[in-house]
Amino acid sequence: MKRTPEQLLRQNASTDRGKGATVFQPLSTGATFALTEKAPADKIPLITAGYGRSESQDGGVFKWNFPLLGTYWIAADVLIQQIGAKEGGLDKLKGKKITLVYHDSPYGKEPIPLLQERARMHGFELQLLPVTAPGVEQKATWLQVRQSRPDYVLLWGWGVMNSTAIKEAQATGYPREKMYGVWWAGAEPDVKDVGEGAKGYNAVTMQHGAEPGSKVVKDVLAQVHAKGQGTGPKDEVGSVLYMRGLISSMLAVEGVKRAQEKYGKGKVMSGEQVRWGLENLALEQKKLDGMGFAGVMRPVSTSCFDHVGANWARVHTWDGSKWKFTSDWLQADQQIIKPLVKAASEKYAGEKKLIRRTSADCQS
Numbered sequence: 001m002k003r004t005p006e007q008l009l010r011q012n013a014s015t016d017r018g019k020g021a022t023v024f025q026p027l028s029t030g031a032t033f034a035l036t037e038k039a040p041a042d043k044i045p046l047i048t049a050g051y052g053r054s055e056s057q058d059g060g061v062f063k064w065n066f067p068l069l070g071t072y073w074i075a076a077d078v079l080i081q082q083i084g085a086k087e088g089g090l091d092k093l094k095g096k097k098i099t100l101v102y103h104d105s106p107y108g109k110e111p112i113p114l115l116q117e118r119a120r121m122h123g124f125e126l127q128l129l130p131v132t133a134p135g136v137e138q139k140a141t142w143l144q145v146r147q148s149r150p151d152y153v154l155l156w157g158w159g160v161m162n163s164t165a166i167k168e169a170q171a172t173g174y175p176r177e178k179m180y181g182v183w184w185a186g187a188e189p190d191v192k193d194v195g196e197g198a199k200g201y202n203a204v205t206m207q208h209g210a211e212p213g214s215k216v217v218k219d220v221l222a223q224v225h226a227k228g229q230g231t232g233p234k235d236e237v238g239s240v241l242y243m244r245g246l247i248s249s250m251l252a253v254e255g256v257k258r259a260q261e262k263y264g265k266g267k268v269m270s271g272e273q274v275r276w277g278l279e280n281l282a283l284e285q286k287k288l289d290g291m292g293f294a295g296v297m298r299p300v301s302t303s304c305f306d307h308v309g310a311n312w313a314r315v316h317t318w319d320g321s322k323w324k325f326t327s328d329w330l331q332a333d334q335q336i337i338k339p340l341v342k343a344a345s346e347k348y349a350g351e352k353k354l355i356r357r358t359s360a361d362c363q364s
Helices: 005-013 029-042 072-087 112-122 139-148 160-172 215-223 240-263 271-278 285-290 334-352
Strands: 097-103 125-131 152-156 179-181 202-205 312-318 323-325
Touching (some): 072 112, 072 152, 072 202, 072 334, 097 112, 097 139, 112 125, 112 334, 152 160, 160 179, 215 240
Parallel strands (some): 152 179, 179 202
Antiparallel strands (some): 202 312, 312 323
16 A cells, blocks of 8 residues: 555654654754754654754754754844844844843753844843743743843743743733744743733744634645544644644655655655755745645755755734734844854864764765
8 A cells, every 4th residue: 555655754753763763853942952962873853843953054063953944043033133123223223222031941042142143243232031940930030121121022931931921021011012032932822811911922933823824724624624533622723833833744744755756755764864855855835835835934945054944934913812924024144143053063063073064975
């Protein structure tokens, strides 16, 4: 019986690494840091769409990491661009104060190098306020915000930390329209409990937002839920986090399909073969539109040395009941990001005694 790429992916995902798992999606920056050490030996690629190590964009050092669609440095760069646009230009940021309220973990610390570089370039003051996990107690943090009166607050939180931060901002009178979250602080669970109190709060998106009107969502509702085959709440289909999972799954499937084009259609792909597929993705807009992602995401094109494949994002804003896009497509500035990536990846390679990949290795 011929199996679809989706069936092959599920088959491989259900096996353990010793039996030939095809790909892992850790769904955690902390787990990604740990698995990055193991992936070269296990020879299993890690898809870390929108999370993980920002420097793993460099496939020359991080052969098995794929932060597809966006890293935290891309997110932070786009947020500074959006704030600059709101002020009338990046030059207007000189003398401003921007506070980063962040989860005190490797995840929360990820944007700091990019923000420090932007602060140096544009002359704004960067204030760093760590929050101890899980983040249910932030009164002292927001007292500092009230005292320092920053022009903008960036929120790098997760889970209950996000809604708590928005509630504390409301309690201390900090304007939600001057708050910008990362994409893990910009979904429905982060704002629904706060409701009107979160109105005006902004977050960068990993390209997509809530997409209830998209073709891919309509297809899921018609072909899965209408047939009683849905495995989760129907009313969450098309929500921000649902779309994140859907897109991440699609990228894994497309990596398998791309590998099959080289190594044999219908065959179960090894981790090494799918690694090649993931760094040779060429998802053009026409193909994405055909899969139902029109208006949801832009093209993805990876290479041996570029494991992110896209550096576009948008900003959406909570209007009290739903998310609405409030920016055009914004492209992260690779002239700023690439030197940071190179410096960090070279440091990592030196610490781990890794040799940068050659062009010959890219064809293997």
